Amino acid sequence: MSKVNPDFVVKISGFTEFNAFACMNCGSCTALCPMGIDLLPRRMFRHVMLGLEDKVLENTENVFSCLLCKMCEENCPKDVPIVENIKSIRWYINREIFKLGKG
Amino acid sequence: MAVPIKHVLGILVDNLRIRESVMPLSRRRSIGWAKGLNIPKGGKTVIYTGLMYQLMPSIIAMEKMTSKFADSWISNFYGLGRAINKVISITPFMTWTDAAEKEIFDRILRNIAKLLQVADVDFGYLYEEELYAGALVHDEGINDVFEAHTHKVYKRLKKHNIEKVITVDPHTTDMLKSVYPKIIKDYQLEVKSYLEVLAESNLHPVKRIEQDIVIHDSCVYARYEGIIDQPRQLLENAGAKIIEPLNTKKMTYCCGGPVESLFPIKARTIADNRIEQLASVGKNSVTMCPICFINLKTAAEKNDFSVKDISDYLVEAYCDH
Numbered sequence: 354m355s356k357v358n359p360d361f362v363v364k365i366s367g368f369t370e371f372n373a374f375a376c377m378n379c380g381s382c383t384a385l386c387p388m389g390i391d392l393l394p395r396r397m398f399r400h401v402m403l404g405l406e407d408k409v410l411e412n413t414e415n416v417f418s419c420l421l422c423k424m425c426e427e428n429c430p431k432d433v434p435i436v437e438n439i440k441s442i443r444w445y446i447n448r449e450i451f452k453l454g455k456g
Numbered sequence: 457m458a459v460p461i462k463h464v465l466g467i468l469v470d471n472l473r474i475r476e477s478v479m480p481l482s483r484r485r486s487i488g489w490a491k492g493l494n495i496p497k498g499g500k501t502v503i504y505t506g507l508m509y510q511l512m513p514s515i516i517a518m519e520k521m522t523s524k525f526a527d528s529w530i531s532n533f534y535g536l537g538r539a540i541n542k543v544i545s546i547t548p549f550m551t552w553t554d555a556a557e558k559e560i561f562d563r564i565l566r567n568i569a570k571l572l573q574v575a576d577v578d579f580g581y582l583y584e585e586e587l588y589a590g591a592l593v594h595d596e597g598i599n600d601v602f603e604a605h606t607h608k609v610y611k612r613l614k615k616h617n618i619e620k621v622i623t624v625d626p627h628t629t630d631m632l633k634s635v636y637p638k639i640i641k642d643y644q645l646e647v648k649s650y651l652e653v654l655a656e657s658n659l660h661p662v663k664r665i666e667q668d669i670v671i672h673d674s675c676v677y678a679r680y681e682g683i684i685d686q687p688r689q690l691l692e693n694a695g696a697k698i699i700e701p702l703n704t705k706k707m708t709y710c711c712g713g714p715v716e717s718l719f720p721i722k723a724r725t726i727a728d729n730r731i732e733q734l735a736s737v738g739k740n741s742v743t744m745c746p747i748c749f750i751n752l753k754t755a756a757e758k759n760d761f762s763v764k765d766i767s768d769y770l771v772e773a774y775c776d777h
Contacts, residue, residue, distance in 0.1 A: 369599070388715075414461070418715055420675075424709070440594075453466055453469055
């Protein structure tokens with residue numbers, strides 16, 4: 354069972370601000386994703402906002418599979434900065450888990 | 457067993473930090489394309505390749521290796537490879553490249569320089585002093601290393617008193633035009649893609665393109681930078697009939713390239729999907745990004761379908777050989 358941690362979103366925002374609070378879960382992003390990743394971006398963003406770090410880390414491969422093509426962002430009715438959010442999660446994993454990028 | 461993301465990214469980021477490029481290239485590989493073109497060194501305006509086209513043969517080789525070893529015992533040794541790479545560059549051994557592939561990418565750069573010369577654009581080139589702009593490391597979210605690199609690139613440009621750069625690919629264009637200004641204080645550099653520069657020039661075709669061409673927009677040009685009309689204008693002015701595929705302009709469909717280093721099999725599936733869309737409306741297609749070009753060209757090999765870089769069409773139409 355995962356524990357909710359509201360501080361996690363602050364940790365993810367260490368380099369650029371993670372901002373998915375306007376997301377209303379309409380599913381346009383998931384429907385249009387060329388990669389067909391069911392989890393990205395809306396469910397992943399929900400994991401971040403709830404602070405479910407273990408859920409985020411379980412899906413590291415999906416996080417790095419995003420094409421950053423912005424098809425989802427172009428069609429997001431709430432203008433969520435999806436690509437920047439994905440990069441924030443990557444930044445966190447690179448720094449805290451892979452120990453890359455501190456040199 | 458999947459590709460070890462941590463070690464693959466680690467090798468790329470170590471290379472950028474230690475050797476100023478995600479994959480170090482020899483001097484000949486970096487600047488060989490410009491031989492015989494009489495481009496002056498430096499100047500207020502320079503063509504900026506960002507080494508993207510020159511890197512493509514190495515990226516192809518790395519993708520082949522990653523696909524081959526993704527599920528084998530060899531992938532256990534990526535960590536060791538990374539440790540060795542910090543001392544001695546192993547990238548040349550990992551990315552053994554093909555001479556014919558190198559020639560394709562050198563030709564594209566020569567095409568672009570010739571087109572700028574025909575359009576009477578006064579430009580120079582930094583030759584061996586030009587640096588990779590860091591797109592891959594930025595995209596993978598290794599922000600600390602990327603930011604340090606942006607300052608190196610900007611310092612190098614300012615050392616040569618450069619005021620304007622003409623970029624040749626969408627990724628370097630986006631870095632220098634939209635990403636760097638958010639990082640570097642008082643950033644002063646005019647950045648334009650060669651397609652914008654040519655579209656604003658008085659280029660006149662010397663030969664007509666009598667073809668129907670299916671256009672594939674780059675995600676970065678179309679959705680990040682809004683460069684959509686310029687390639688169409690340049691092709692149509694020379695007589696080409698542009699065919700718009702199912703996903704086009706702002707709704708273009710990715711070529712799969714952005715994940716080729718980590719997930720080559722997924723990248724291939726995306727490219728196959730895109731080729732299906734393009735080939736359903738024509739026989740000849742045009743790309744304007746080195747990553748789109750190689751991914752789609754490889755995917756099209758099994759089909760009777762042509763993928764050409766836009767500069768190959770434009771040089772035929774606008775340059776008198």
